[in-house]
Amino acid sequence: MRPTGALHLGHYHGALKNWVKMQSELPCLFFVADWHALTTHYDDPSIIESSTWEMVIDWLAAGVDPEKATLFIQSRVPEHAELHLLLSMVTPLGWLERVPTYKDQQEKLADRDLATYGFLGYPLLQAADVLIYRATLVPVGEDQIPHIEMMREIGRRFNHLYGKEKGFEEKALEAVKKLAGKQGKQFTEFRTAYLEQGSHEALEQGRAILAGSQSLSAADRERLQGYLEGKRKMILTEPQVRLTEASRLPGLDGGKMSKSYGNTIALREDRDSVIKKVRTMPTDPARVRRTDAGDPEKCPVWQLHKVYSDEPTKQWVQQGCRSAGIGCLECKQPVLDGILKEQEPMRERAQQYIDNPKLVRDIVFAGCDKARALAQETMREVRDAMGLSYR
Template identity: 75%
Template sequence: MYAEKVLSGMRPTGRLHLGHYHGVLANWIKLQHEYPCLFFVADWHALTTSYDEPGTITQNAMDMVIDWLAAGVDPSQATIFIQSKVPEHAELHLLLSMMTPLGWLERVPTYKDQQEKLTHKDLATYGFLGYPLLQAADILIYRADKVPVGEDQVPHIEFTREIARRFNHLYGKEPGYEEKARESVKKLGSKRAKLYEELRTRFQEKGEEEALEQAKALLNETQNLSHGDRERLFGYLEGGGKMILVEPGALLTEASRMPGLDGQKMSKSYGNTIALREDAESITKKIRTMQTDPQRVRRTDPGDPEKCPVWQFHQIYSNDEVRSWVQTGCRSAGIGCIECKQPVIESVLKEQEPMRERARMYEEDPQLVKNIVADGCEKARKLAQETMRDVREAIGLDYN
């Protein structure tokens, strides 16, 4: 039940660009071979800031999923789904909102940040204040223990851990919990029960994290435990109650180093992007007309690669030999800017070719994408329903 799981999502803002690929998708593609992964379209999250322009969300979502598939996200390795198609996210969000202190939400760093950045929007809304809690529900509903995030998102994961802790503390105690926990220990068999008790004591009395990890591994390896016993033993281990929601950990990802065509960060709002699946002619033209070191007015003027946006592309796409050729040629005016750009053009086109190839069948038959998403939503919903059954029971909303 507490198997390793990775969860990550993206807001549907339409077609993705190279910044998304190098910052997020390349990492997803690596992770899908290492863990069970759930990747979702965060369409409700898109409404937190774009509630007044909802018309484009569904088309943007489909375009974005095609980009994921084109980049190499594999639906046979990862579950691809749409947030709003799994209504349990909303139910868990609602139930968590009953026990979340308002001050916790107001302290999330992005709350004030975004309000200052997006001054043209009225973000004094209930949905915007609560979006970190919806994000927490997205993670907790799948009991995902790994969430790939950049440095700036770590506070959101910490917030989610606090929510899980508070929920387990409030609702994890059942009548006669201690006796039930001791009965559950016996079901491990005498040898394992003895080891479990030793590890539990080492963790609770001496705070040994290693003992905690060993005990968790012991429980994960024990096959014949019921769902309730397993949950109880996880909670008993840490001195709490039943562990109903799992505290996630942040899988730190490197920030994307992908610059835009003008040297700023690649972003649609700066109009400096190269889209995934963009046609070869358009890519070639964009890179050829990229600005270079302003000091190189004429072909014979020496330049400085450090002051040139094209050099930033070389750092991502070129090998040491090509980079050395650029450094020498630019500083001595031995090569011109057009020559310098050619290897970048070739590398970007080479990277994009398989993406365009993979995307073709989905563009020609949109039903394929719909089937992948429908299949993913069904798988995700089954997991979400299991969690919600336990959550309702813990809160006392179980009417069976």
């Protein structure tokens, strides 16, 4: 996530809720994309550091758990930049120019100078961010699928160019022997079933053996991944898309919740401020007087009911609004209660970090060390494959 400072409830429902859920299912890495912030705001970097700490506190407040997930800052792991550079040597220019968001963002941000390599190359930096951790899944919405497909193409091209390991077949067969018990025989059978019969079930079973094996080195694991699929050595893993449930939380005016529109509620906003904002929200313009009937579909408050209210409350709103049986302030109360209830544990979790900022820095710097160790392992193999080891 780019460092934008304090986050709002739209960020929580669009991304952070998914992060909190995923961290209990899989090992996750969440990072502050400070280099990415410079692709569009290179002329004013003054707020990046303060925005970073503010945003990380919001992650922790939302329930991201440093005991379950790794939190770090992109620029504190310089291997991202190294892999980005090396990938840029082999990535066709046309691949970058055809990214759907490239021209779209140029049009939307016409007031900014985006005629830079940094902006053109940001999808490649994104690819390095993912490929360097050999990530298997990337949680995104549908609009980001082209970016993940490009990452896959880049990883595939790199493996094709640099996975030409001398004696690959012999080394793969030796690695099979290292699999415990009957796993070596099963792995060979699954490989044969996939390559000769195209059985994707066999492919997944072979992958499961590799994922669960404790007897393989990282190099042997990648070697066998390539061997299983009939390819060369898999130096970089091709990530898959994990489509996430993105609950689009509208702003106070019914439009997209965005700081630039001035229609947000911050994750940790002061209780009195939240009450004032919700109570003064615009409603159906047809309800000039308390006795006027309204249409919930034309009211921004109804959009928030869809997120915060249960089914009986929604029915109460539909019936009461259309019959003028309830007033707008009555209608807003369940939404207000829902928001305040959601924010209460966030404020409590955040307080210890506000009182002691060193706690946040310790979490992030420990995460940076952990992430960098993973990145360095990948880069050793990348350099070796590209003839840059110099032993």
